[in-house]
Amino acid sequence: MAQQVRGVIARSKGAPVEVTTVVVPDPGPGEAVVKVQACGVCHTDLHYREGGINDDFPFLLGHEAAGVVESVGEGVTEVAPGDYVILNWRAVCGRCRACKRGRPWYCFDTHNAKQKMTLTDGTELSPALGIGAFAEKTLVAAGQCTKVDPAASPAAAGLLGCGVMAGLGAAINTGGVGRGDSVAVIGCGGVGSAAVLGSRLAGAARIIAVDLDARKLDGARSLGATHTVDSSATDPVEAIRELTGGHGADVVIDAVGRPETFRQAFYARDLAGTAVLVGVPTPEMQLDLPLLDVFGRGGALKSSWYGDCLPDRDFPMLIDLYLQGRLDLDAFVSETIPLDGVEQAFQRMHKGEVLRSVVLF
Template sequence: MAHEVRAVVSRKQGAPVGVETIVVPDPGPGEALVAVQACGVCHTDLHYRQGGITDEFPFLLGHEAAGVVEAVGADVTEVEPGDFVVLNWRAVCGQCRACRRGRAQYCFATHNATQKMTLTDGTELSPALGIGAFADKTLVAAGQCTKVAPAAEAAVAGLLGCGVMAGLGAAMNTGGVSRGDSVAVIGCGGVGDAAIAGARLAGAATIIAVDVDDRKLQWASEFGATHTVNSRERAPVEAIRELTGGNGADVVIDAVGRPETYRQAFYARDLAGTAVLVGVPTPDMKIELPLLDVFGRGGALKSSWYGDCLPSRDFPMLVDLYLQGRLPLERFVSERIGLDDVEEAFAKMHRGEVLRSVVTL
């Protein structure tokens, strides 16, 4: 039996989103129906609304979510009805060349639900990142459901579904931050602050936050930054070197994703240091660096896609650390809102007034 539920739909590029009734089918083989309890408002949803990812309108927005499995289709073994889960957009296939080599975090054939959710007139919806969770219920591939400890609040746990995991993973997985390291993070929004929290959790001794907004730098300090640099007032490369004994940081994370910030990350790292790009650039952006500098400075230049996470490994561990009081995930939640408030949440996010607005259902 199909389910008619409320959901946030983007019908046209750049136009305000609206709450509409959509139709969600019962799960088929390999699928799960999830009653959504909370979903964060992420920049990726805004990119969909603006037509910056694909033009496959209408979109069912929302993807940074947690909820309870309501029903599963045939052949589902990962979860069962009643499980509290965080949704992810990396349902690994287990068969591609990455999975066969034991590197499932790089799976090249991640998948989504086969059936389509629709508007009431039958128009098929394109769910954001294959999830579509600004809705009372959503249909996903069962592998997109990661079971975690039910003691965690949904508004907090759901943030691991995208931005917070991207930042934590950029530091802990991609950057390989370890005890005693020096780390610099350029851009202190949700992803950057998560990278700072990850660096602190990994035992970094010096954590330098760089941004143009003093309010964001204050947030960064609350997540564990030991030093802050307002790059409107100080040249960030020189400031990072000064704060690391003239050497540069062991790991520099670019959470902005612009040519100028990537160049800063490249030159602000120590010799043989690591630069990590986790901020998402636009298709038109290009970077030019002297090849001799790339060779002469050594080290590693890495891109971090979803924090190089493996949801089945990382989500339960991070939720447990949160429940132990060792990872302050609750600080990312700036406000709790309803489905009708998503358009205003986009505006607040664009103005830099919040880390995360979270829709609660």
């Protein structure tokens, strides 16, 4: 029997979000209903509200979530009612050419729930990243549920569902940061700060945090940055080169996602170094680089989609590190808020006042 719960929707482009009643159907084949315990407020949700992803309004926002499986549909074997899970937006298919080549983290046919959640008048909702977790309960594909140790705090664990995983993965998976490497991270919000933490976890010797905001630079230093660069006062490319013996960093991660910051990442890396784009651009942005420089500097230019993670491999491992005290996920939880505090949280995020606001249910 369908259930009615409270959820946060974006009804139209740029309009303030609103809390309203959402109808959650019973899970069908391959689906699960999850009782959400916590959900982070991510910049991607703001992108949805501003029409920066697509125009399939109204959106049911929220996607960085942890909770407990309430019920499952026919044929579901991955999880069972009562399982504590982190929700993910990379439910791999196992059948596409990427999966068959043994690279499921690149799956080209990830899937979501087939049924739609709706408003009470029957209007279909588009769940953010196929999840829609600013709601007391949500309907997802069972493959979007990754079972982890229930000892982990939901507020911290849920952040692996998007931003923190994106940053950690950009460093460890995409960038291939290793012991003794030099790393620069441009943009030290939630994703960039996670890239700093991931670089430290991987054993980087020099981690350079770059931002315009002194508060974010202080936060990055607390998470493992060995050096900071205030890019409002100095050229970050020159500063990164100076801090790396005049050469540039082995890996430079752009966690902003703008043409100018990616150009900085491109030129701030060492010859044959790696530049990683993990910040999300908007559709109108264009990149202009001299092709001769692309050829002559060598190395790799990579984009990192969800930190190139494989949720059922990475989430349990990272939660184990968190419970061992080796991965400080709690540091990303700036505040906890009620469901009706999302709009105000967007404003604080836009001002750079928080790493993550987290809705607790």
